[in-house]
Amino acid sequence: MDIEVTRAAVDQIMAEAERAHPRECCGILLGEGARVTAARPAPNVHPSVETHFEIDPQALIDAHRAARAGKAQVLGYYHSHPNGRAAPSSTDQAWAAHDGRVWAIAAQGEVTFWRDDEAGFVPLSLRAIDR
Numbered sequence: 001m002d003i004e005v006t007r008a009a010v011d012q013i014m015a016e017a018e019r020a021h022p023r024e025c026c027g028i029l030l031g032e033g034a035r036v037t038a039a040r041p042a043p044n045v046h047p048s049v050e051t052h053f054e055i056d057p058q059a060l061i062d063a064h065r066a067a068r069a070g071k072a073q074v075l076g077y078y079h080s081h082p083n084g085r086a087a088p089s090s091t092d093q094a095w096a097a098h099d100g101r102v103w104a105i106a107a108q109g110e111v112t113f114w115r116d117d118e119a120g121f122v123p124l125s126l127r128a129i130d131r
Contacts, residue, residue: 003102003113003124005036006131010111012039017080017106020044026053026079028063029102030072036102036113037131039078052091053079076102076116086112088121096121 009029016025016039026044031037042059046052055077067073081089086107088096096103096116102124103114113124 002127003034003036004127004129005104005113006038007128009036009039010128012041013078013080013104013106013111014109016041016078017082020080020082022082023049024051024053024080024082025106026055026077028055028059028074029076029078029104030063030067031075032073035129036075036104037072039104044079050082074101076104078104078106078111081105081107086110088114093120 016027019025024044025041027039027041029036029039040063043056044053045056046054063074084107086105088103088105098116098118101116103116103121104111105114113126114121115124
């Protein structure tokens with residue numbers, strides 16, 4: 001399965017991961033269909049930010065309200081693994097909603113994309129685009 005992602009969104013995720021280190025960063029992936037056009041940073045409100053993430057609920061509410069008002073749709077989420085791999089962890093798999101959303105995971109200088117399907121995480125092929 002393929003996904004298009006703007007270079008700006010990938011750069012945003014990488015920059016957020018670097019700034020947050022050694023804590024996990026997190027945010028919301030915005031766009032249309034199979035095209036991620038933006039990565040919106042959100043506060044990580046989990047009590048253990050070095051090893052877990054929880055997107056601030058207000059940031060999610062705001063993003064969904066904006067989508068209903070005609071702005072970019074919420075396609076999924078991103079976070080970093082400061083001391084891990086750019087792949088879903090056992091914690092990610094345990095807490096995932098299996099709702100078909102896209103997840104981006106940043107670690108070790110790369111960002112990978114996954115679809116959170118009913119059966120678990122499925123890797124997505126990334127095609128970087130300018131817009």
